[in-house]
Amino acid sequence: MEHNLFLYNSLKRTKQLFKPLHEGHVGMYVCGPTVYGDAHLGHARPAITFDILFRYLRHLGYKVRYVRNITDVGHLEHDADSGEDKIAKKARLEQLEPMEVVQLYLNRYHHDMEALNVLPPSIEPHASGHIIEQIEYVKKILEAGYAYESQGSVYFDVEKYNKDHRYGILSGRNIEDLQNTTRALDGQEEKRNPMDFALWKKASPEHIMHWPSPWSEGFPGWHLECSTMGEKYLGEKFDIHGGGLDLMFPHHECEIAQSVAAQGHEAVNYWIHNNMITIEGKKMGKSYNNFITLEQFFEGSHPLLTQAYSPMVIRFFILQAQYRSTVDFSNDALQAAEKALQKMLDIYRRLQNLLPAEKSTVEVPDFMTQAYEAMDDDLNTPIVIATLFEAGKIINSATDGNAKLNAEDLSRLRLLFDTMLVDLLGIKTGTDEAGADIKPFEGAVDLLMDIRKNAKEQKDWATSDLIRDKLAALGFNVKDTKQGVEWSLN
Known part of the structure; x- marks a missing residue:
């Protein structure tokens, strides 16, 4: 299987034809934002990249179900396994409810995406709304023997998984190098191996966001939500999974391991990663x-x-x-x-x-x-x-x-x-380079152009020049061409 989708050598008609799993229908899952702060330029790139793909697939005639998740739990400060939840931290600092933080920044994110002319996805599920499904997913991995419970938390057993499959298949990393470079974090003694990642974490007494589970009052690990919601909305096997290149390892690598452990096969046909803004x-x-x-x-x-x-x-x-x-x-x-x-x-x-x-x-x-x-x-x-x-x-x-x-x-x-x-490309043509909407002005300016045209035909140069100069003072550029008169905002 080709895991990095560098095979868009053709979506339509060239050497390597893109083949959706269900003829005429495409399932696409993209890692969305973690909503604990304002969107920045780095967030804009994946949003625009997958907006282009969404637009093009639909243009080619595919019916696309585009799922973009919202991470509002379990995205932690250190390796997604320890430290303070970023949303909970923001809630504590700003004296807000965690879901109030989520809604505040999600509203801002949507506003920014609309300004960038990014089309909304078909479905935008929240991790916090799928806790039950994530618990059931953990149970599947435990039953398959690729996870273990430790002090109320559940961890994925990377070493055991690697014996039966290959951990690192997407990023090209091997487990030996990872064992030598993975650092043990404070408070992680409950892990069998520093490489193991959390599927479920027992909440500390001060942790704000937590839910009941068979193992403890706690919260899901970061990687789990995408595997769970991808399966729920797109099925056990779907076409495209996308995100930033920084998510290839460990996030997407862990997703592959989770899906193979829970389902017995990989979930994703093609992986696409946009590069970084630096x-x-x-x-x-x-x-x-x-x-x-x-x-x-x-x-x-x-x-x-x-x-x-x-x-x-x-x-x-x-x-x-x-x-x-x-x-x-x-x-x-x-x-x-x-x-x-x-x-x-x-x-x-x-x-x-x-x-x-x-x-x-x-x-x-x-x-x-x-x-x-x-x-x-x-x-x-x-x-x-x-x-x-x-x-x-x-x-x-x-x-x-x-x-x-x-x-x-x-x-x-x-x-x-x-x-x-x-x-x-999704470029709005009814704006100038500064982003001002010029459509409300078009009728008025066109009317002035008609008056100026009549003045020129009657050789009333004073009126013609006056209209041109007054418009120039207001920021409009008027240009006489052989085809007629054209104008734009400076």
Whole structure:
């Protein structure tokens, strides 16, 4: 089995065909956020990556059940086995109920995702809502002989599992190296082996979030929720499991071991991992205390930012790199993305304003096939963007009067941009580069353009110039072309 899905060498029509388990239907599970703080740029990348995959699979005609979980219990400070639960810690510091913390940050997360134009998943289950199912899953693993109870907690026996199967099959690690490098944590004497991971933890007296179980009053381990909810909503075998590259080990490795132990077979057909966003070469994240929240990007309120960046700029910035490539944050890179996005939006608007000629004077390549080939080649969004810019050269030339396009070519180009830029890349075209919604202005500005056009026809240059200058003062750029007049927000 190919475990890293580097075989999107084709979803549709090329060398390695993507084959869903149930013809026409795709089950996709993606690790969602742990809701104890505001979403940051590192959260945006997997959300956008799997949004692109979700959009494309549906575009190809698949019926997709997209499950994205919410981790609201059992995500602990140290190795997911010891320390204070992060949500409980936040609740204690802010004097809130744990579920109040969850709801507060989940609301903010949803707001940020909506701003980024990330489609909601089909199902968004909470770990806290599936405690009974997780307990039953632990029972299966115990019955299979791959777990043991110790002082009210239940641990997965990695060494025993590895004798019958292979632990490390996804990440390529072997148990001997892990035994030499895994450190024993304080308070973990109850484990047989430092590599063993918690399936159920007995709660300490001060632990806020806990539930009754056959073993103790406690809470599930972090890895358990995805195995449990994946099976519940997608079945014992499903197509795609995704998440950030940092989750490959140990989280996804533990999921594989759990599913094999409980079911006798692996649950996932294809694994997909997006790479990290870095800052000065380090992963951007809460653990390194070097993260910038999405709200800070949108407001420009972080010391490392020289300006505010709109949600569409953030989305475009992320899509300029293939999802398996590292993206390094910098203001220069974001400013370049902002300029590139503005050029793309200008091209899109010019395309809408072009009038068909009787005959095309330039050859229009089959850009649609090129874009599909890029999407089929492991969701290569940078090539899709490059293809759109190539098409934009013809559109700009036609706008400037240096080329003509007939109705058929114009229709093909409009379909290209509507399909690739809007539907698949998810770029909102009714905004300027600063994220302002320009649609409410369009009717008013178009009316002024008509008045200015009439003034020019009557050689009333004073009125024509006055409208142009007043709009410029308000932040609108008015440009006279051979095709007519076009405008945009500066």
